[in-house]
Amino acid sequence: MAESKTGSTEVSAAADTYPKKILEYIEGFLISKTLFTSCELGVFDVLLGSERPLSAEEISKAVGASLDGTERLLAACTGLQLLIRHQDNGQVSYSNAEQAKLYLTRSSPLSLYQSINYHSRTIYLCWHYLTDAVRDGRNQYEKAFGVSSGDLFEAIYRSDEEMVKFMQLMNSIWNICGKDVVTAFDLSPFKAICDLGGCSGALAKHCTSAYPECTVTIFDLPKVVHMSREHFVKEDDQRISFHEGDFFKDSLPEADLYILARILHDWTDERCIELLLRIYKACKPGGAVLLVEALLNEDGSGPLTAQLYSLNMLVQTEGRERTDVQYAALLTAAGFTNIRHCLTGKIYDAVLGHKG
Numbered sequence: 113m114a115e116s117k118t119g120s121t122e123v124s125a126a127a128d129t130y131p132k133k134i135l136e137y138i139e140g141f142l143i144s145k146t147l148f149t150s151c152e153l154g155v156f157d158v159l160l161g162s163e164r165p166l167s168a169e170e171i172s173k174a175v176g177a178s179l180d181g182t183e184r185l186l187a188a189c190t191g192l193q194l195l196i197r198h199q200d201n202g203q204v205s206y207s208n209a210e211q212a213k214l215y216l217t218r219s220s221p222l223s224l225y226q227s228i229n230y231h232s233r234t235i236y237l238c239w240h241y242l243t244d245a246v247r248d249g250r251n252q253y254e255k256a257f258g259v260s261s262g263d264l265f266e267a268i269y270r271s272d273e274e275m276v277k278f279m280q281l282m283n284s285i286w287n288i289c290g291k292d293v294v295t296a297f298d299l300s301p302f303k304a305i306c307d308l309g310g311c312s313g314a315l316a317k318h319c320t321s322a323y324p325e326c327t328v329t330i331f332d333l334p335k336v337v338h339m340s341r342e343h344f345v346k347e348d349d350q351r352i353s354f355h356e357g358d359f360f361k362d363s364l365p366e367a368d369l370y371i372l373a374r375i376l377h378d379w380t381d382e383r384c385i386e387l388l389l390r391i392y393k394a395c396k397p398g399g400a401v402l403l404v405e406a407l408l409n410e411d412g413s414g415p416l417t418a419q420l421y422s423l424n425m426l427v428q429t430e431g432r433e434r435t436d437v438q439y440a441a442l443l444t445a446a447g448f449t450n451i452r453h454c455l456t457g458k459i460y461d462a463v464l465g466h467k468g
């Protein structure tokens with residue numbers, strides 16, 4: 113507050129003259145990068161492994177970084193409420209806040225570490241070209257990574273290392289949303305489930321734990337299936353099997369329920385209908401298809417996460433995020449009926465369509 117010449121009190125930074133939100137948006141990427149760097153250096157893992165709070169010097173030594181840089185990083189993490197700062201007899205030390213312990217350490221069952229890693233190393237680089245993507249109306253793999261995106265998943269899987277990182281990204285979000293999407297509808301009537309583009313098998317595992325009588329076939333490209341077998345799905349899981357193939361070209365295994373989780377958002381409407389027609393043909397009578405996607409509101413007014421994901425689809429894929437009505441139109445075009453959707457309240461929602 114300030115005293116004006118007339119003696120009246122004025123608000124020195126009134127809401128309409130101080131653009132708080134705009135300033136936050138300008139700086140949003142600074143926050144993301146602070147989080148990415150702290151995870152990449154292993155700050156939260158080092159603190160998890162310690163029985164007591166650690167000083168900046170101890171942390172800097174453990175992560176192999178400069179003391180000055182580490183001190184500033186720790187201060188910013190404290191401001192972001194990811195770390196707790198302790199002061200005892202003039203000695204400053206740090207420990208993980210509960211959220212950091214749960215979601216930012218590598219070993220936590222709820223870890224988002226791999227998702228953060230992919231955002232930092234791949235998505236962040238693609239978003240450097242967002243302006244070009246909006247202008248051109250297409251993804252920016254050529255500019256970002258020097259690879260052609262003629263075959264989308266050849267570009268995404270441009271090396272084995274990139275493929276594993278992508279699979280870890282896919283895997284990690286289901287740590288926190290997987291149960292919600294497989295239980296959004298009662299899927300217990302469907303005994304033979306085929307997860308098309310099932311990737312790391314995270315949703316297959318959620319299905320077998322939620323529905324004790326089902327079996328799940330993970331259908332994916334051969335090299336993804338090999339990687340999934342080797343790194344993600346245990347051999348002794350008798351209820352999960354694999355099928356290698358291209359879902360646009362090869363015959364699909366017969367099933368009662370097909371899951372398409374984050375598949376249709378990769379593709380144009382034409383390709384989505386092409387895939388859904390193939391599924392309709394393979395699906396047993398009385399069977400169904402479950403779409404798992406981040407649904408946009410009917411009028412496009414939100415949620416912000418789905419709106420931003422749709423931009424991400426522009427930068428990275430051939431697809432987009434859609435409303436439940438748009439998904440219903442795709443399903444109807446392929447012959448599915450009795451279409452319902454369920455909002456889970458988390459990032460990903462579910463749409464179920466039946467083969468009459």
Ligand SMILES: C[S@@+](CC[C@H](N)C(=O)[O-])C[C@H]1O[C@@H](n2cnc3c(N)ncnc32)[C@H](O)[C@@H]1O
Nearest residue numbers: 282309310311332333336357358359360373374
């Ligand atoms: C965006 S990821 C979704 C992965 C998984 N459903 C999930 O939500 O975690 C797309 C998946 O589709 C697979 N895929 C892409 N094109 C495919 C094709 N032509 N045939 C079979 N699988 C394909 C990819 O390998 C990848 O596993």
